[in-house]
Amino acid sequence: MKEKQESPRRRCLLILIEKIPNAMKLTFLFLVISLLSFTATASAQRVSIVLDNAKVEKVLATITHQTGLSVAYSKQIVDLNRRVSVNFTNAELTNVLDKITEGTSLSYEVKNGKIYLFEKPIANAVTQQAKKITGVVVDSKGEPIIGANVVEKGTQNGTITDFDGKFILEVSDNATLQFSYIGFMPTTVAIAGQTSLNVRLKEDTQALEEVVVVGYGQQKKKSLVGSITQTNSKTLERAGGVTSLGQALTGNLPGVITYTSTGMPGAEDPKIIIRAQSSWNNSDPLVLVDGVERPMNTVDISSVESISVLKDASATAVYGVKGANGVILITTKRGKEGKANIQIKANATMKTVSKLPEKYDAYDTFIIKNRTLERELGLSPELWGDYKPMGIIDKYRHPANATEWDRYPNVDWADVLFKDYAMSYKASVNVSGGTKWVKYFAAVDFTSEGDMFREFENNRGYTSGYGYNRINARSNLDFSLTKTTILSVNLFGSNGVRQLPYGASDSDNSYWKSAYRTAPDAMRPIYSNGVLGYYKPSSYDVPNSVATLATSGIEKKTNTQINTDFTLNQSLDMITKGLSVRGTVSFDNTFVEEKRGIEDTEGPQNMWVDPVSGVIYYKNEVDGGTQLDFSDGIDWVNKAGNVDPKSTYRKLYYQLQLNYGRQFGKHDVGAMALFSREKYAKGNEFYHFREDWAFRATYNYAQRYFAEVNGAYNGSEKFGPNNRFAFFPSFSLGWMISEEKFMKGLKFLDMLKLRGSWGRIGDDNVGGRWLYQDSWGYQNSNTYLGLIPTATPYSYYRITSLGNENISWETVEKRNVGIDYSFFKGLIAGSVDIFSDKRKDILVSGGSRSIPSFFGATAPTANLGSTKSHGYELELRLNYMFANKMRLWANTNYTHAVNEVIFRDDPVLRDAHRKAAGHAIGQTNSYINNGIYTTWDEILGSTERESYNGNKLPGEYNIIDFNADGIINDDDQAPYQYSGVPQNTYSATVGFEWKGFSASVQFYGVSNVTREVTFPTFHTQSNVAYVEDNVWSKENGGAVPMPRWSNPIKENGTRYLYDGSYVRLKNAEVAYLFKGKKIQKCGIKSLRLYLNGDNLLLWTDMPDDRESNFSGGSSMGAYPTVRRFNLGIDITL
Secondary structure (H helix, E strand, C coil): CCCCCCCHHHHHHHHHHHHCCHHHHHHHHHHHHHHHHHHHHHCCCEEEEEEEEEEHHHHHHHHHHHHCCEEECCCCCCCCCCEEEEEEEEEEHHHHHHHHHCCCCEEEEEECCEEEEEECCCHHHCCCCCEEEEEEEECCCCCECCCCEEEECCCCCEEECCCCCEEEEEECCCCEEEEECCCECCEEEECCCCCEEEEECCECCCCCCCEEEECCEEEEHHHCCCCEEEEEHHHHHHHCCCCCHHHHCCCCCCCEEEECCCCCCCCCCCEEEECCCCCCCCCCCEEEECCEECCCCCCCHHHEEEEEEECCHHHHHHHHHHHCCCEEEEEECCCCCEEEEEEEEEEEEEEEECCCCCECCHHHHHHHHHHHHHHHCCCCHHHHHHCCCHHHHHHHHCCCCHHHHHHCCCCCHHHHHECCCEEEEEEEEEEEEECCCEEEEEEEEEEEECCCECCCCCCCCCCCCCEEEEEEEEEEEEEECCCCEEEEEEEEEEEEEEEECCCCCCCCHHHCHHHHHCCCCCCCCECCCCCEECCCCCCCCCCCHHHHHHCCCEEEEEEEEEEEEEEEEEECCCCCCCEEEEEEEEEEEEEEEEEEEEEECCCCCEEEECCCCCCEEECCCECCCCCCECCCCCCEEEEEEEECCCCCEEEEEEEEEEEEEEEECCEEEEEEEEEEEEEEEECCCCCEEEEEEEEEEEEEECCCEEEEEEEEEEEECCCCCCCCEEEEEEEEEEEEHHHCHHHCCCCCEEEEEEEEEEEEEEECCCCCCCCCCCEEEEECCCEEECCCCEEECCCEEEEEECCCCCCCCEEEEEEEEEEEEEECCCCEEEEEEEEEEEEEEEEECHHHCCCCHHHCCCCCCEEEEEEEEEEEEEEEEEEEECCCCCEEEEEEEEEEEEEEEEECCCCCCCCHHHCCCCCCCCCCEECCEEEECCCHHHHHCCCEECCCHHHCCCCCEEECCCCCCCEECHHHCEECCCCCCCCEEEEEEEEEEECCEEEEEEEEEEECCEEECCCCCCHHHCCCCECCCCECECCCECCECCCCCCCCCCCCCCCCEEECCEEEEEEEEEEEEEECHHHHCCCCCEEEEEEEEEEEEEEECCCCCCCCCCCCCCCCCCCCCEEEEEEEEEEEC
C-alpha cells in the first residue's frame, strides 16, 4: 500500500521543530495552548440576546461581545440603523443571524473567527448577460486587504473580501466596480471584458497619519512640537546580525551618538549619548521599555515595534529628573484584530576580527631594535650586548629544525589566539492576531553568540572560553472587558547565560593581552614538547594568554529577568467625551547567579627557552608541598554558584494617569495628569523610593497653531527635607506655515512647520545616597592610640564622609528651535534642529573639590559645577517611485554637538590651561610637541626637562614649555584636540525596492574626536614593535620619534593620541521577498531571504577598531570588535 505523502509545509515545520532547543519548545507550547484557549473562547456559537426594537448596530455589538467574533460588512449594504426585536436564550448563533437578515437581501457566513454579512445575488440586479468576476485586493506592499468593500457602481450589488483579500461577485456585462477600505483611497475599475481582477489600493495619507510614541502616550507626528525622532523594526533589522539593540540604533537616528569598545559575547552594548554630554557625573539617557524603566540589552530586535528618542525639554519634561539626558522609548509589538499571523525568523552570522594593532614580526623587530640600540649607544655603550647579529635574526624566520623553532620563536599572537571566524545563531517565532475580545502578540527568541578565541587543549577535561546564549519569551495581551474597558497584560521572561573564564571580569585583559602586548619572540604559546610557554624575564608584562586561557576554568553567569505589567484603560466618555483613566502596576525581578562552573586551582607546568644560551627553564622546578620533581596535576573543582548581590534586582512600579482629548470645531485640546511611584533595591541594600507627578496640556487650532505645556514635580531621597521635591516645567509652540492661505499657491510644498521649546529639568542620577547626611563607620577593636601608635582593645565610631544639608538637584535649561519640511509629494523631507543646554548646580564630589589638604577629611559633595552645550541636527530623506514601480530612497542625518565646562571648582591659582573650565568635558590633555629635534644644536638649546633631561637625542619630540617657566614638567600638559566623545556624527543610508528585490547600504562616520591608544614599541624592554607611519630616521627624517630601549623619555607628546575620526560601511543588505500562488501552496504567505552584514569596511587612522576605551583601557586592548556577515530567512504563515 502506498504511503500518504507528507506535505512540504509539514516537513519544513518538523525540521524546524527538531532544531529548536527544548526550552524554546516548552515556551512555544505554552503560547500555543494559550492561543488555542483564546480561539475556543472566540468561537463560542451560542448566545443569549433579548432586545426590543433595537438598532442592528447594537445587536451586532452584543453578538461580538458574547462570542468574540468580529463582524465584517459594507455600510453601503447593511443598514445599521434598521430596528429589529430579538429574544433568544442560549440559542444557536445562526438563529439570531437569520432573524437579523430576515426580510432583507442580506445573507451571512461564519468562518475564520468572523461573521461576514453580504448581499444575496438578486436576479434583477444584473442583466441577462451576468458574469462572475473573481479577484484579489491588496495594499501597496502586496499584502491582502481583509474586508474591503467591492460594489458594482450604480447598484446595491456588492460583497467584501475574505482573509486572503479575495472576492467573487456576479455583475452585469461591462460593469464598473468600486473598491474601498478604511485608511485607503477608493478606486474604480471597469470590467471591460475581464473575468479576473488584481486591485491595489493606495494608503490614504490623510486618514493614516503617522503616530509617534511620546512620553506617557502617543501623538500625531503632524502635531508634534517637541524634538522627537522615531525608527521602526524594519530599519533595526537591517543591522546585519547584531544582537545588541543599542548597536542597531547606530546611525539611524539624528542626535543619537553611540560608541563601542568591545566585541565580547553578551557585553557588546555601546554607550549612548543623546546630542551632547552636559555633565561629568552621568550622561546616560533614560531607557523605558513599554513605559517602564528597564535595560534594553535583553530586548530582542524582532519584538520591537518602534523606538522613539526624546531630545528637547518639551519631549522629556514629563519624565522630570530622569529625562535630563534624553529619553529612549522602546515599544514592543502588540496584536491586531484578525486571524493568527505566524512569523518565523532565523539567521546565521559569521564573525571575524575587525582590526587589531599591527605588530612587526620578530625579524623586522630585531632590525628596528638594532637601529634603536645604535642610536642610544652614546648614552649607554653597554647596549652593544643586546645587539643581534643578522645570522641569528634570520633564524627567527627560517629555523633549521624543531630545536631552533623553539629557541627562536616568531609568533603571530593574534593569529594564534583568534579564529578565522566564529558563528552566531538567532531564531525567533511570534504569533499575533486577535478578535474583538482579545488581541495577542506572543514571541520566543533564541540567541547564541560564538567565541572568537580558539580552543586550546589542556588535558583537563574542559575547554575554556567565552560565549553567550539567551532565550526570551514575551506575551502582550489586550482584553476588551467591556466596550469602554481594556485590560493589557505584558509578560516577559529572559534567561541569558554568559560563559567566561572563572572569576574573570569584562575588563580582565590577561586573556587577550598577548595579541596586543606580547613580543613575537618572547616564547612559544605551546612548545614542541606540549608544554605551555612563559616569558621568564617578565611574565606579567609579557604574558602567554594561551596558557592563561587554556587553564582558566569555566564560569557560567546567568541573568534571569521576569517583568510583568498590568494596565487598565477605562474610557470615561459617560462623564465627558474624550476623558479616560489609565492605571499600571509593574513588577520587575532580576536574578543574577555567578561563579557556577569549574575553578581550576592548580596551574600547569610552563617553560621558556633562553634564545641566547638555549637553556630550558621551567617555571615550577619542584613541587612546593613534597619538594619532589614537579608534575602536572588536575585539581579543578565544580562550583555550585552563588547569587550576585550587586546585580540581583527587584522593583515595584505603579502609576495612575488621567487623559483627555477632544475636538471642538477647529480646536483640538488635550491634557494628561500622572502620578507614579517606584520602590526598588539591589541585593540587601535599603529600598530606593521615588515619587513623580507630571502633567501635559496640548492645544492646536486647525492643525495650524500648536502649543504644549509640560511639567513634573519630582522627589528624591538623595536630598534633604528642604530640597527633596522640585518642580520642572517646559513650554513649546508650533506653527504649520504650510497651512496658511498665503502658502497654498506653492504646489511643490507639502508641509512646513516651525517649532520651538524651552524647559528646565532636574537630575539626581549622580551616585551615592542620602548625600545630605554624614556617614559613619565602625572601627572594631585594634584601634591604634598613643604617641607611639599601639593596637588597643578599644572600638569607636567615626565619620567616614561629610553630608551637605544644602545639596540639591542638578538643573539643565534646554532650548530647541526646529523646522520640519516636505516637498514634491514626499520626494524630499526632513528636519533641522538647533539646540542649546545650560546645566548648573552640577554635583562636585569631595575628592574633586578645591579644598586644602589640612581640612582633615574628605569635603562634602556640593552643587558647584556648571556647563553649557549646543549644536544642530540635520535630517534629509528622499523617496522616489519610478514608473516601473521601483522605489529609490535615502535617509541622511548629521549632528554637531559641543560642550564646555564653565566652572568645576578648580584651584584658583592653577594655570588656566590646567583648569577644566573653558574646555570640553573630558578634554584630552597632553604634552604638546612642536616638531622633532634633528641636530644636537637644537637639543642643547632646548628647554630643560624635569625628568630624564640628559636622555634627549636627535629624533625626539621638541616639547613646548606651555607655561613658559623654563622647565618641562606636568604643568606643561595642555588641552589637545578634542575629548573622547565625537563632536560630529553623520550617516547616509541608500536603498531601493523593486518587485521582490531590495537592497541598501549604510555609511556611518564621526569626526572631531581624540582617542588614546598606548602601545609603545619595546615597552619594558620586550622585543615588540608596532607599525607606525613616518617614523624618524637620520636619513629620511619623519614626524614620529624613534622608539627607546633603555633610556626613557617621560614626555611622549602626542605620539599615542590618535585622530579618532572614522567612516565605516556600517551595514549592507540584499534581499528577495517571495510571494504569490506558488509559495502559498506550501501554506506560506511570504518568505524573505536576505544577506546582510555589519561593520563591513573601515577607514580610519586609529590602529584598531574600538571607538572608545571604556572597556579594557587604552594600553591593554579589549576583546576584539568584530565584522559580521549574516544570512537569514523570514517566513510568514
